[in-house]
Amino acid sequence: MDLAPLFISLKTALLATVITFFFGLYGARYVMKLERYQGIIDGIFTLPLVLPPTVVGFFLLIILGKNSLVGKFLLQFDFSIVFSWEATVVASTVVAFPLMYRTARGAFEQIDHNLISAARTLGMSEEKIFWRIILPLSWSGVAAGTVLAFARALGEFGATIMLAGNIPGKTQTMATAIYSAVQAGDRETAYVWAGVIIIISFVIMILMNYWSNAQKKVNTAGWVK
Amino acid sequence: MSIYVDIKKSLGRFSLDVQVEAENEILGLLGASGCGKSMTLKCIAGIVKPDYGKIVVNDRVLFDSEKKINLTPQERKTGYLFQNYALFPHMTVEENIAVGIRRPKSEQEKIVKEKIATFYLDGLEKRYPGQISGGQQQRVALARIFASEPDIIMLDEPFSALDNHLKWQMELETMKVLENYKGTILFVSHSRDEVYRLCDRTAVISDGKLEVVCDKKEMFNSPKTLAASRLTGCKNHSRAEKIGDYKLRAIDWNCTLTSSIQVPDDIKHVGIRAHYLEVCSNPDETNQLNCEIERVIEDTFSMIIIVRNQSQTGIGSEIVWQVEKNQWQDLNSRQQNLLLRIPENKLLFLN
Numbered sequence: 001m002d003l004a005p006l007f008i009s010l011k012t013a014l015l016a017t018v019i020t021f022f023f024g025l026y027g028a029r030y031v032m033k034l035e036r037y038q039g040i041i042d043g044i045f046t047l048p049l050v051l052p053p054t055v056v057g058f059f060l061l062i063i064l065g066k067n068s069l070v071g072k073f074l075l076q077f078d079f080s081i082v083f084s085w086e087a088t089v090v091a092s093t094v095v096a097f098p099l100m101y102r103t104a105r106g107a108f109e110q111i112d113h114n115l116i117s118a119a120r121t122l123g124m125s126e127e128k129i130f131w132r133i134i135l136p137l138s139w140s141g142v143a144a145g146t147v148l149a150f151a152r153a154l155g156e157f158g159a160t161i162m163l164a165g166n167i168p169g170k171t172q173t174m175a176t177a178i179y180s181a182v183q184a185g186d187r188e189t190a191y192v193w194a195g196v197i198i199i200i201s202f203v204i205m206i207l208m209n210y211w212s213n214a215q216k217k218v219n220t221a222g223w224v225k
Numbered sequence: 226m227s228i229y230v231d232i233k234k235s236l237g238r239f240s241l242d243v244q245v246e247a248e249n250e251i252l253g254l255l256g257a258s259g260c261g262k263s264m265t266l267k268c269i270a271g272i273v274k275p276d277y278g279k280i281v282v283n284d285r286v287l288f289d290s291e292k293k294i295n296l297t298p299q300e301r302k303t304g305y306l307f308q309n310y311a312l313f314p315h316m317t318v319e320e321n322i323a324v325g326i327r328r329p330k331s332e333q334e335k336i337v338k339e340k341i342a343t344f345y346l347d348g349l350e351k352r353y354p355g356q357i358s359g360g361q362q363q364r365v366a367l368a369r370i371f372a373s374e375p376d377i378i379m380l381d382e383p384f385s386a387l388d389n390h391l392k393w394q395m396e397l398e399t400m401k402v403l404e405n406y407k408g409t410i411l412f413v414s415h416s417r418d419e420v421y422r423l424c425d426r427t428a429v430i431s432d433g434k435l436e437v438v439c440d441k442k443e444m445f446n447s448p449k450t451l452a453a454s455r456l457t458g459c460k461n462h463s464r465a466e467k468i469g470d471y472k473l474r475a476i477d478w479n480c481t482l483t484s485s486i487q488v489p490d491d492i493k494h495v496g497i498r499a500h501y502l503e504v505c506s507n508p509d510e511t512n513q514l515n516c517e518i519e520r521v522i523e524d525t526f527s528m529i530i531i532v533r534n535q536s537q538t539g540i541g542s543e544i545v546w547q548v549e550k551n552q553w554q555d556l557n558s559r560q561q562n563l564l565l566r567i568p569e570n571k572l573l574f575l576n
Binding site for chain 2: 112114115117118119120121122123124125132133136137
Protein backbone atom coordinates (compact mmCIF):
# COMPACT_ATOMS: atom_id res chain seq x y z
CA MET A 1 0.00 0.00 0.00
CA ASP A 2 1.20 3.46 -0.87
CA LEU A 3 1.82 5.47 2.27
CA ALA A 4 2.33 8.79 0.44
CA PRO A 5 -1.06 10.30 1.50
CA LEU A 6 -0.11 9.83 5.16
CA PHE A 7 3.19 11.65 4.78
CA ILE A 8 1.77 14.36 2.57
CA SER A 9 -1.05 14.92 5.06
CA LEU A 10 1.25 15.09 8.09
CA LYS A 11 3.76 17.35 6.33
CA THR A 12 1.00 19.65 5.16
CA ALA A 13 -0.80 19.76 8.49
CA LEU A 14 2.39 20.42 10.46
CA LEU A 15 3.56 23.23 8.23
CA ALA A 16 0.06 24.73 8.05
CA THR A 17 -0.17 24.63 11.86
CA VAL A 18 3.15 26.41 12.30
CA ILE A 19 2.14 29.16 9.88
CA THR A 20 -1.36 29.45 11.29
CA PHE A 21 0.05 29.61 14.84
CA PHE A 22 1.94 32.82 14.18
CA PHE A 23 -0.68 34.37 11.91
CA GLY A 24 -3.40 33.49 14.39
CA LEU A 25 -1.58 35.06 17.33
CA TYR A 26 -0.69 38.12 15.33
CA GLY A 27 -4.23 38.40 13.96
CA ALA A 28 -5.75 38.16 17.44
CA ARG A 29 -3.40 40.80 18.78
CA TYR A 30 -4.03 43.06 15.81
CA VAL A 31 -7.82 42.86 16.01
CA MET A 32 -7.82 43.48 19.78
CA LYS A 33 -5.82 46.65 19.29
CA LEU A 34 -8.13 48.01 16.60
CA GLU A 35 -10.24 50.92 17.68
CA ARG A 36 -12.39 50.98 14.56
CA TYR A 37 -13.70 48.37 12.12
CA GLN A 38 -13.00 45.61 14.64
CA GLY A 39 -16.21 43.84 13.74
CA ILE A 40 -15.49 43.91 10.01
CA ILE A 41 -11.93 42.63 10.30
CA ASP A 42 -13.05 39.98 12.74
CA GLY A 43 -15.70 38.94 10.25
CA ILE A 44 -13.17 38.62 7.43
CA PHE A 45 -10.80 36.59 9.63
CA THR A 46 -13.58 34.25 10.69
CA LEU A 47 -15.14 33.83 7.27
CA PRO A 48 -13.16 30.69 6.24
CA LEU A 49 -14.64 28.95 9.27
CA VAL A 50 -18.23 29.37 8.15
CA LEU A 51 -17.91 29.35 4.37
CA PRO A 52 -18.09 26.04 2.50
CA PRO A 53 -14.45 25.03 1.89
CA THR A 54 -15.18 24.89 -1.85
CA VAL A 55 -15.91 28.60 -1.77
CA VAL A 56 -12.62 29.23 0.00
CA GLY A 57 -10.88 27.04 -2.57
CA PHE A 58 -12.58 28.86 -5.42
CA PHE A 59 -11.42 32.26 -4.20
CA LEU A 60 -7.92 30.95 -3.56
CA LEU A 61 -7.90 29.74 -7.20
CA ILE A 62 -8.87 33.20 -8.35
CA ILE A 63 -6.34 34.97 -6.12
CA LEU A 64 -3.45 32.60 -6.77
CA GLY A 65 -4.27 31.30 -10.28
CA LYS A 66 -2.05 31.88 -13.29
CA ASN A 67 -4.00 34.92 -14.43
CA SER A 68 -3.89 36.63 -11.05
CA LEU A 69 -1.31 39.17 -9.90
CA VAL A 70 0.24 36.73 -7.48
CA GLY A 71 0.19 33.96 -10.08
CA LYS A 72 1.90 36.14 -12.68
CA PHE A 73 4.50 37.22 -10.18
CA LEU A 74 5.30 33.64 -9.23
CA LEU A 75 5.46 32.61 -12.89
CA GLN A 76 8.52 34.84 -13.25
CA PHE A 77 10.25 32.36 -10.96
CA ASP A 78 8.84 29.53 -13.00
CA PHE A 79 6.52 28.49 -10.22
CA SER A 80 2.82 27.99 -10.06
CA ILE A 81 0.95 27.38 -6.84
CA VAL A 82 -2.10 25.71 -8.31
CA PHE A 83 -1.84 21.90 -8.24
CA SER A 84 1.45 22.04 -6.34
CA TRP A 85 2.16 20.55 -2.91
CA GLU A 86 2.45 24.08 -1.53
CA ALA A 87 -1.19 24.57 -2.51
CA THR A 88 -2.24 21.94 0.05
CA VAL A 89 -0.42 23.98 2.71
CA VAL A 90 -2.05 27.24 1.59
CA ALA A 91 -5.52 25.68 1.57
CA SER A 92 -5.07 24.06 5.00
CA THR A 93 -3.59 27.23 6.49
CA VAL A 94 -6.45 29.42 5.35
CA VAL A 95 -9.10 27.01 6.56
CA ALA A 96 -7.39 26.38 9.92
CA PHE A 97 -6.56 30.04 10.58
CA PRO A 98 -9.94 31.12 12.08
CA LEU A 99 -9.74 28.38 14.72
CA MET A 100 -6.35 29.57 15.88
CA TYR A 101 -7.31 33.22 15.67
CA ARG A 102 -10.62 32.81 17.55
CA THR A 103 -9.26 30.64 20.35
CA ALA A 104 -6.22 32.86 20.83
CA ARG A 105 -8.34 35.97 20.94
CA GLY A 106 -10.75 34.39 23.39
CA ALA A 107 -7.83 33.43 25.63
CA PHE A 108 -6.28 36.92 25.42
CA GLU A 109 -9.55 38.55 26.37
CA GLN A 110 -9.85 36.34 29.46
CA ILE A 111 -6.81 37.97 31.02
CA ASP A 112 -7.48 40.39 33.87
CA HIS A 113 -7.16 43.78 32.24
CA ASN A 114 -5.54 45.24 35.34
CA LEU A 115 -2.52 43.02 34.71
CA ILE A 116 -1.96 44.63 31.34
CA SER A 117 -2.55 48.12 32.70
CA ALA A 118 -0.12 47.40 35.53
CA ALA A 119 2.50 46.20 33.07
CA ARG A 120 2.07 49.40 31.06
CA THR A 121 2.40 51.71 34.05
CA LEU A 122 5.51 49.78 35.05
CA GLY A 123 7.02 50.72 31.72
CA MET A 124 7.02 47.36 29.93
CA SER A 125 6.94 47.75 26.15
CA GLU A 126 3.91 46.43 24.27
CA GLU A 127 6.12 43.77 22.68
CA LYS A 128 7.39 42.61 26.06
CA ILE A 129 3.87 42.63 27.51
CA PHE A 130 2.72 40.37 24.70
CA TRP A 131 5.48 37.79 24.99
CA ARG A 132 6.01 37.88 28.75
CA ILE A 133 2.51 38.51 30.12
CA ILE A 134 -0.27 37.88 27.62
CA LEU A 135 1.12 34.76 25.96
CA PRO A 136 2.17 32.87 29.11
CA LEU A 137 -1.14 33.66 30.81
CA SER A 138 -3.21 32.44 27.89
CA TRP A 139 -1.00 29.49 27.13
CA SER A 140 -3.60 26.77 27.59
CA GLY A 141 -6.05 28.58 25.30
CA VAL A 142 -3.37 29.10 22.68
CA ALA A 143 -2.36 25.43 22.90
CA ALA A 144 -5.98 24.37 22.46
CA GLY A 145 -6.22 26.60 19.40
CA THR A 146 -3.07 25.06 17.96
CA VAL A 147 -4.37 21.53 18.39
CA LEU A 148 -7.71 22.42 16.85
CA ALA A 149 -5.94 24.07 13.93
CA PHE A 150 -3.78 20.98 13.43
CA ALA A 151 -6.78 18.66 13.48
CA ARG A 152 -8.62 20.90 11.03
CA ALA A 153 -5.61 21.12 8.72
CA LEU A 154 -5.19 17.37 8.79
CA GLY A 155 -8.77 16.77 7.69
CA GLU A 156 -8.96 19.58 5.13
CA PHE A 157 -10.66 18.44 1.93
CA GLY A 158 -12.74 20.98 0.01
CA ALA A 159 -10.32 23.85 -0.45
CA THR A 160 -7.45 21.44 -0.98
CA ILE A 161 -9.08 19.57 -3.83
CA MET A 162 -10.02 22.88 -5.50
CA LEU A 163 -6.61 24.46 -5.27
CA ALA A 164 -4.20 21.52 -5.14
CA GLY A 165 -6.17 18.84 -6.88
CA ASN A 166 -5.83 15.19 -6.05
CA ILE A 167 -2.57 14.11 -7.65
CA PRO A 168 -1.31 10.83 -6.15
CA GLY A 169 2.13 11.15 -4.63
CA LYS A 170 2.09 14.93 -4.93
CA THR A 171 -1.04 16.58 -3.59
CA GLN A 172 -3.13 13.61 -2.57
CA THR A 173 -3.73 13.77 1.18
CA MET A 174 -5.51 11.15 3.27
CA ALA A 175 -8.77 13.06 3.01
CA THR A 176 -8.67 13.26 -0.78
CA ALA A 177 -7.36 9.70 -1.00
CA ILE A 178 -10.54 8.49 0.70
CA TYR A 179 -12.57 10.35 -1.91
CA SER A 180 -10.64 8.75 -4.76
CA ALA A 181 -10.83 5.32 -3.19
CA VAL A 182 -14.59 5.48 -2.71
CA GLN A 183 -15.05 6.72 -6.28
CA ALA A 184 -12.98 3.82 -7.55
CA GLY A 185 -14.96 1.39 -5.41
CA ASP A 186 -11.90 0.58 -3.30
CA ARG A 187 -13.59 0.37 0.09
CA GLU A 188 -10.62 -1.24 1.78
CA THR A 189 -8.31 1.71 1.14
CA ALA A 190 -11.02 4.11 2.22
CA TYR A 191 -11.38 2.22 5.51
CA VAL A 192 -7.64 2.35 6.12
CA TRP A 193 -7.31 6.09 5.63
CA ALA A 194 -10.48 6.85 7.53
CA GLY A 195 -9.16 4.73 10.38
CA VAL A 196 -5.77 6.44 10.35
CA ILE A 197 -7.36 9.90 10.46
CA ILE A 198 -9.65 8.89 13.31
CA ILE A 199 -6.78 7.42 15.31
CA ILE A 200 -4.49 10.42 14.85
CA SER A 201 -7.23 12.91 15.73
CA PHE A 202 -8.33 10.88 18.73
CA VAL A 203 -4.81 10.49 20.10
CA ILE A 204 -4.22 14.22 19.79
CA MET A 205 -7.41 15.01 21.67
CA ILE A 206 -6.55 12.58 24.46
CA LEU A 207 -3.03 13.95 24.80
CA MET A 208 -4.51 17.43 24.88
CA ASN A 209 -6.89 16.60 27.73
CA TYR A 210 -4.16 14.82 29.64
CA TRP A 211 -1.85 17.75 29.21
CA SER A 212 -4.43 20.32 30.26
CA ASN A 213 -5.22 18.33 33.43
CA ALA A 214 -1.54 18.14 34.26
CA GLN A 215 -1.31 21.86 33.65
CA LYS A 216 -4.17 22.49 36.09
CA LYS A 217 -2.32 20.59 38.78
CA VAL A 218 0.79 22.66 38.18
CA ASN A 219 -1.33 25.78 38.38
CA THR A 220 -2.87 24.96 41.73
CA ALA A 221 0.57 24.20 43.09
CA GLY A 222 2.28 27.18 41.55
CA TRP A 223 -0.06 29.88 40.48
CA VAL A 224 -3.78 30.11 40.15
CA LYS A 225 -5.10 31.60 37.00
CA MET B 226 7.35 66.93 43.45
CA SER B 227 3.82 67.87 42.64
CA ILE B 228 0.86 67.15 40.45
CA TYR B 229 -1.69 69.27 38.67
CA VAL B 230 -4.82 67.70 37.21
CA ASP B 231 -7.69 69.36 35.41
CA ILE B 232 -9.67 66.90 33.34
CA LYS B 233 -13.10 66.26 31.91
CA LYS B 234 -14.45 63.05 30.52
CA SER B 235 -17.94 61.92 29.67
CA LEU B 236 -18.90 58.29 29.53
CA GLY B 237 -22.52 57.88 28.58
CA ARG B 238 -24.53 59.38 31.41
CA PHE B 239 -21.57 59.68 33.72
CA SER B 240 -19.29 62.65 33.48
CA LEU B 241 -16.04 63.24 35.26
CA ASP B 242 -14.90 66.76 36.08
CA VAL B 243 -11.89 66.96 38.35
CA GLN B 244 -9.47 69.73 39.22
CA VAL B 245 -6.91 68.95 41.83
CA GLU B 246 -3.40 69.92 42.81
CA ALA B 247 -1.10 68.24 45.27
CA GLU B 248 2.38 68.84 46.66
CA ASN B 249 4.62 66.30 48.34
CA GLU B 250 1.91 64.91 50.53
CA ILE B 251 -0.63 62.16 50.83
CA LEU B 252 -3.83 63.45 49.29
CA GLY B 253 -6.93 61.40 50.00
CA LEU B 254 -9.65 61.13 47.37
CA LEU B 255 -12.78 60.22 49.25
CA GLY B 256 -15.95 59.16 47.49
CA ALA B 257 -18.68 56.57 47.32
CA SER B 258 -18.16 53.64 44.97
CA GLY B 259 -18.77 54.50 41.33
CA CYS B 260 -18.18 58.22 41.87
CA GLY B 261 -15.16 58.41 39.58
CA LYS B 262 -12.24 58.11 41.99
CA SER B 263 -10.60 55.21 40.21
CA MET B 264 -11.39 56.75 36.85
CA THR B 265 -9.42 59.84 37.91
CA LEU B 266 -6.39 57.72 38.77
CA LYS B 267 -6.71 55.81 35.51
CA CYS B 268 -6.73 59.08 33.58
CA ILE B 269 -3.54 60.15 35.33
CA ALA B 270 -1.89 56.79 34.66
CA GLY B 271 -2.85 56.92 30.98
CA ILE B 272 -5.06 53.85 31.10
CA VAL B 273 -8.11 55.96 30.28
CA LYS B 274 -7.96 59.02 28.03
CA PRO B 275 -9.79 62.15 29.23
CA ASP B 276 -11.78 64.19 26.69
CA TYR B 277 -10.34 67.54 27.70
CA GLY B 278 -7.83 68.92 30.09
CA LYS B 279 -4.32 68.78 31.31
CA ILE B 280 -2.23 66.57 33.57
CA VAL B 281 1.18 67.72 34.77
CA VAL B 282 3.48 65.82 37.12
CA ASN B 283 6.67 67.53 38.32
CA ASP B 284 6.54 70.05 35.47
CA ARG B 285 6.29 67.22 32.96
CA VAL B 286 3.14 67.41 30.84
CA LEU B 287 1.59 63.96 30.63
CA PHE B 288 -1.59 65.00 28.91
CA ASP B 289 -2.78 68.20 27.26
CA SER B 290 -5.81 68.04 25.00
CA GLU B 291 -5.09 71.45 23.48
CA LYS B 292 -1.49 70.71 22.55
CA LYS B 293 -2.44 67.15 21.64
CA ILE B 294 -0.03 65.66 24.12
CA ASN B 295 -0.94 62.20 25.36
CA LEU B 296 1.96 60.20 26.71
CA THR B 297 1.65 56.41 26.82
CA PRO B 298 1.31 54.80 30.27
CA GLN B 299 4.88 53.58 29.82
CA GLU B 300 6.20 57.12 29.40
CA ARG B 301 4.19 58.59 32.26
CA LYS B 302 6.09 56.90 35.08
CA THR B 303 3.22 56.67 37.48
CA GLY B 304 3.04 54.01 40.16
CA TYR B 305 -0.42 52.50 40.32
CA LEU B 306 -1.36 50.10 43.09
CA PHE B 307 -4.43 48.21 41.91
CA GLN B 308 -7.08 47.03 44.30
CA ASN B 309 -6.28 43.40 43.48
CA TYR B 310 -2.54 44.26 43.28
CA ALA B 311 -2.33 42.94 39.70
CA LEU B 312 0.71 40.79 40.38
CA PHE B 313 1.71 38.59 37.45
CA PRO B 314 0.63 35.14 38.64
CA HIS B 315 3.11 33.23 36.49
CA MET B 316 6.15 35.11 37.77
CA THR B 317 7.93 34.69 41.08
CA VAL B 318 8.16 37.52 43.59
CA GLU B 319 11.58 38.59 42.35
CA GLU B 320 10.53 38.36 38.69
CA ASN B 321 7.51 40.53 39.46
CA ILE B 322 9.74 43.16 41.03
CA ALA B 323 12.35 43.02 38.27
CA VAL B 324 9.79 43.51 35.50
CA GLY B 325 9.40 47.24 36.15
CA ILE B 326 13.02 48.24 36.59
CA ARG B 327 13.96 50.89 34.05
CA ARG B 328 17.70 50.56 34.43
CA PRO B 329 20.39 48.50 32.68
CA LYS B 330 20.37 44.75 33.33
CA SER B 331 23.55 44.92 35.38
CA GLU B 332 21.82 46.95 38.11
CA GLN B 333 18.65 44.88 38.20
CA GLU B 334 19.78 42.22 40.60
CA LYS B 335 21.01 44.77 43.10
CA ILE B 336 17.74 46.73 42.99
CA VAL B 337 15.63 43.60 43.41
CA LYS B 338 17.68 42.58 46.47
CA GLU B 339 17.33 46.03 47.93
CA LYS B 340 13.53 46.10 47.45
CA ILE B 341 13.18 42.58 48.88
CA ALA B 342 14.89 43.82 52.02
CA THR B 343 13.02 47.15 52.26
CA PHE B 344 9.63 45.51 51.90
CA TYR B 345 10.32 42.61 54.29
CA LEU B 346 10.09 39.96 51.60
CA ASP B 347 13.19 37.94 52.49
CA GLY B 348 12.75 34.25 51.83
CA LEU B 349 9.84 34.76 49.46
CA GLU B 350 11.92 35.55 46.37
CA LYS B 351 11.13 32.28 44.58
CA ARG B 352 7.48 32.06 45.58
CA TYR B 353 4.57 32.73 43.25
CA PRO B 354 1.90 35.32 44.18
CA GLY B 355 -0.61 32.50 44.73
CA GLN B 356 1.61 31.06 47.45
CA ILE B 357 1.90 34.13 49.68
CA SER B 358 -0.55 35.97 51.92
CA GLY B 359 -2.58 39.03 50.96
CA GLY B 360 -0.34 41.31 53.01
CA GLN B 361 2.77 39.93 51.38
CA GLN B 362 1.17 40.33 47.96
CA GLN B 363 0.55 43.98 48.66
CA ARG B 364 4.15 44.49 49.72
CA VAL B 365 5.33 42.82 46.51
CA ALA B 366 3.08 45.14 44.50
CA LEU B 367 4.50 48.17 46.35
CA ALA B 368 8.05 46.90 45.94
CA ARG B 369 7.43 46.48 42.22
CA ILE B 370 6.11 50.05 41.99
CA PHE B 371 9.07 51.49 43.89
CA ALA B 372 11.50 49.51 41.73
CA SER B 373 10.15 51.29 38.67
CA GLU B 374 10.96 54.67 40.28
CA PRO B 375 7.66 56.45 39.62
CA ASP B 376 7.18 60.21 39.82
CA ILE B 377 3.91 59.80 41.66
CA ILE B 378 2.21 56.96 43.51
CA MET B 379 -1.47 56.20 43.34
CA LEU B 380 -3.21 53.75 45.67
CA ASP B 381 -6.60 52.53 44.51
CA GLU B 382 -8.64 51.21 47.46
CA PRO B 383 -5.71 49.13 48.68
CA PHE B 384 -7.46 47.78 51.79
CA SER B 385 -11.06 47.44 50.72
CA ALA B 386 -10.93 43.74 49.92
CA LEU B 387 -9.59 42.77 53.33
CA ASP B 388 -11.04 41.59 56.61
CA ASN B 389 -11.18 44.16 59.39
CA HIS B 390 -8.34 42.86 61.54
CA LEU B 391 -6.10 42.34 58.52
CA LYS B 392 -6.94 45.80 57.24
CA TRP B 393 -5.60 47.45 60.34
CA GLN B 394 -2.35 45.51 60.24
CA MET B 395 -1.88 46.23 56.53
CA GLU B 396 -2.48 49.90 57.07
CA LEU B 397 0.31 50.03 59.63
CA GLU B 398 2.64 48.14 57.30
CA THR B 399 1.79 50.31 54.34
CA MET B 400 2.37 53.46 56.35
CA LYS B 401 5.75 52.17 57.38
CA VAL B 402 6.93 51.75 53.79
CA LEU B 403 5.32 54.93 52.53
CA GLU B 404 6.75 57.08 55.31
CA ASN B 405 10.07 57.48 53.58
CA TYR B 406 8.61 58.37 50.21
CA LYS B 407 9.18 62.00 49.38
CA GLY B 408 6.84 62.47 46.45
CA THR B 409 3.11 62.84 45.96
CA ILE B 410 0.78 60.01 46.92
CA LEU B 411 -2.84 59.93 45.83
CA PHE B 412 -4.90 57.66 48.01
CA VAL B 413 -8.36 56.65 46.84
CA SER B 414 -10.83 55.25 49.29
CA HIS B 415 -14.47 55.17 50.29
CA SER B 416 -13.58 54.81 53.95
CA ARG B 417 -13.44 58.04 55.94
CA ASP B 418 -11.42 56.34 58.67
CA GLU B 419 -8.65 55.21 56.33
CA VAL B 420 -8.45 58.61 54.75
CA TYR B 421 -8.37 60.34 58.11
CA ARG B 422 -5.59 58.13 59.41
CA LEU B 423 -3.41 58.07 56.30
CA CYS B 424 -3.79 61.42 54.57
CA ASP B 425 -2.82 65.03 55.11
CA ARG B 426 -5.44 66.65 52.93
CA THR B 427 -8.66 65.31 51.54
CA ALA B 428 -10.69 65.85 48.39
CA VAL B 429 -14.26 64.70 48.09
CA ILE B 430 -15.54 63.35 44.79
CA SER B 431 -19.25 62.99 44.32
CA ASP B 432 -20.92 61.84 41.13
CA GLY B 433 -17.88 62.59 38.99
CA LYS B 434 -17.32 66.07 40.40
CA LEU B 435 -14.51 67.00 42.70
CA GLU B 436 -16.13 69.12 45.39
CA VAL B 437 -13.63 70.37 47.91
CA VAL B 438 -10.00 69.96 48.74
CA CYS B 439 -9.06 70.88 52.27
CA ASP B 440 -7.22 69.88 55.36
CA LYS B 441 -8.63 66.65 56.70
CA LYS B 442 -9.41 68.10 60.14
CA GLU B 443 -11.39 70.92 58.62
CA MET B 444 -13.15 68.45 56.37
CA PHE B 445 -14.25 66.27 59.24
CA ASN B 446 -15.14 69.07 61.64
CA SER B 447 -17.06 71.19 59.21
CA PRO B 448 -17.82 69.54 55.89
CA LYS B 449 -19.09 71.97 53.30
CA THR B 450 -21.29 69.81 51.10
CA LEU B 451 -23.88 67.12 51.59
CA ALA B 452 -21.65 64.53 49.92
CA ALA B 453 -18.69 65.49 52.10
CA SER B 454 -20.83 65.35 55.21
CA ARG B 455 -22.16 61.90 54.31
CA LEU B 456 -18.68 60.59 53.54
CA THR B 457 -17.36 61.85 56.86
CA GLY B 458 -20.01 59.72 58.51
CA CYS B 459 -22.70 62.21 59.46
CA LYS B 460 -25.97 60.26 59.42
CA ASN B 461 -28.62 62.95 59.84
CA HIS B 462 -29.38 65.40 57.06
CA SER B 463 -32.40 67.50 56.28
CA ARG B 464 -33.18 70.03 53.61
CA ALA B 465 -32.98 73.48 55.17
CA GLU B 466 -34.11 77.06 54.64
CA LYS B 467 -32.68 80.15 56.25
CA ILE B 468 -35.36 82.06 58.13
CA GLY B 469 -33.26 84.35 60.29
CA ASP B 470 -29.64 85.24 61.00
CA TYR B 471 -29.46 82.50 63.58
CA LYS B 472 -32.54 80.54 62.65
CA LEU B 473 -33.30 77.96 60.02
CA ARG B 474 -36.08 75.62 59.13
CA ALA B 475 -35.27 71.90 58.77
CA ILE B 476 -37.80 70.77 56.20
CA ASP B 477 -37.48 67.00 56.49
CA TRP B 478 -37.42 67.06 60.27
CA ASN B 479 -40.28 69.56 60.35
CA CYS B 480 -38.79 71.86 62.95
CA THR B 481 -37.19 75.26 63.44
CA LEU B 482 -33.63 75.28 64.71
CA THR B 483 -31.54 77.96 66.37
CA SER B 484 -27.83 78.09 65.75
CA SER B 485 -25.08 79.61 67.85
CA ILE B 486 -23.31 80.84 64.73
CA GLN B 487 -24.74 82.74 61.83
CA VAL B 488 -26.60 80.70 59.22
CA PRO B 489 -25.06 81.17 55.74
CA ASP B 490 -27.30 82.50 52.98
CA ASP B 491 -26.67 79.65 50.60
CA ILE B 492 -27.60 76.87 53.01
CA LYS B 493 -29.35 73.94 51.38
CA HIS B 494 -29.00 71.21 53.96
CA VAL B 495 -28.40 70.96 57.64
CA GLY B 496 -26.69 68.05 59.34
CA ILE B 497 -26.19 66.76 62.87
CA ARG B 498 -23.94 63.86 63.85
CA ALA B 499 -25.73 60.98 65.55
CA HIS B 500 -23.70 61.10 68.75
CA TYR B 501 -24.21 64.85 69.28
CA LEU B 502 -27.92 64.59 69.99
CA GLU B 503 -28.79 65.02 73.67
CA VAL B 504 -31.60 63.98 75.90
CA CYS B 505 -33.57 67.04 76.84
CA SER B 506 -34.15 67.51 80.54
CA ASN B 507 -35.58 71.00 80.62
CA PRO B 508 -38.73 71.44 78.52
CA ASP B 509 -37.93 75.11 77.92
CA GLU B 510 -34.71 74.52 76.04
CA THR B 511 -34.36 75.38 72.35
CA ASN B 512 -34.07 72.96 69.42
CA GLN B 513 -36.24 70.39 71.02
CA LEU B 514 -37.66 67.47 69.14
CA ASN B 515 -40.48 65.45 70.53
CA CYS B 516 -39.58 62.14 69.01
CA GLU B 517 -41.31 58.88 68.46
CA ILE B 518 -39.02 55.86 68.72
CA GLU B 519 -39.07 53.78 65.56
CA ARG B 520 -36.40 51.22 66.21
CA VAL B 521 -33.70 50.40 68.71
CA ILE B 522 -30.58 48.69 67.38
CA GLU B 523 -27.83 47.39 69.59
CA ASP B 524 -24.43 48.10 68.06
CA THR B 525 -21.10 46.77 69.30
CA PHE B 526 -20.31 49.56 71.76
CA SER B 527 -23.35 51.79 71.67
CA MET B 528 -27.06 51.87 71.04
CA ILE B 529 -28.50 53.23 67.84
CA ILE B 530 -31.96 54.69 68.25
CA ILE B 531 -33.96 55.59 65.18
CA VAL B 532 -36.52 58.26 65.90
CA ARG B 533 -38.80 60.54 64.00
CA ASN B 534 -40.13 63.95 64.91
CA GLN B 535 -43.76 63.45 65.86
CA SER B 536 -46.25 64.33 63.17
CA GLN B 537 -43.58 63.71 60.58
CA THR B 538 -43.74 60.73 58.20
CA GLY B 539 -42.01 59.62 55.04
CA ILE B 540 -38.56 58.53 54.04
CA GLY B 541 -35.75 60.91 54.93
CA SER B 542 -37.34 62.18 58.08
CA GLU B 543 -35.73 59.60 60.38
CA ILE B 544 -33.14 60.81 62.83
CA VAL B 545 -30.40 58.52 64.06
CA TRP B 546 -29.26 58.95 67.63
CA GLN B 547 -26.21 57.15 68.92
CA VAL B 548 -26.03 56.79 72.67
CA GLU B 549 -23.81 54.99 75.17
CA LYS B 550 -25.24 51.69 76.33
CA ASN B 551 -25.34 52.58 80.01
CA GLN B 552 -26.93 55.94 79.35
CA TRP B 553 -29.64 54.18 77.42
CA GLN B 554 -30.13 51.76 80.29
CA ASP B 555 -30.40 54.65 82.74
CA LEU B 556 -33.13 56.17 80.63
CA ASN B 557 -34.93 52.88 81.05
CA SER B 558 -36.73 53.73 77.96
CA ARG B 559 -39.83 51.68 77.68
CA GLN B 560 -41.61 54.79 76.63
CA GLN B 561 -42.59 55.43 73.04
CA ASN B 562 -41.64 59.08 73.08
CA LEU B 563 -38.40 60.82 73.74
CA LEU B 564 -37.50 64.46 74.10
CA LEU B 565 -34.24 65.10 72.23
CA ARG B 566 -32.27 68.27 71.73
CA ILE B 567 -29.99 69.34 68.89
CA PRO B 568 -27.14 71.38 70.41
CA GLU B 569 -26.96 74.83 68.84
CA ASN B 570 -23.22 74.69 68.29
CA LYS B 571 -23.14 71.30 66.58
CA LEU B 572 -25.14 72.03 63.44
CA LEU B 573 -23.44 71.47 60.06
CA PHE B 574 -24.41 73.92 57.33
CA LEU B 575 -24.16 72.35 53.89
CA ASN B 576 -24.74 73.55 50.38
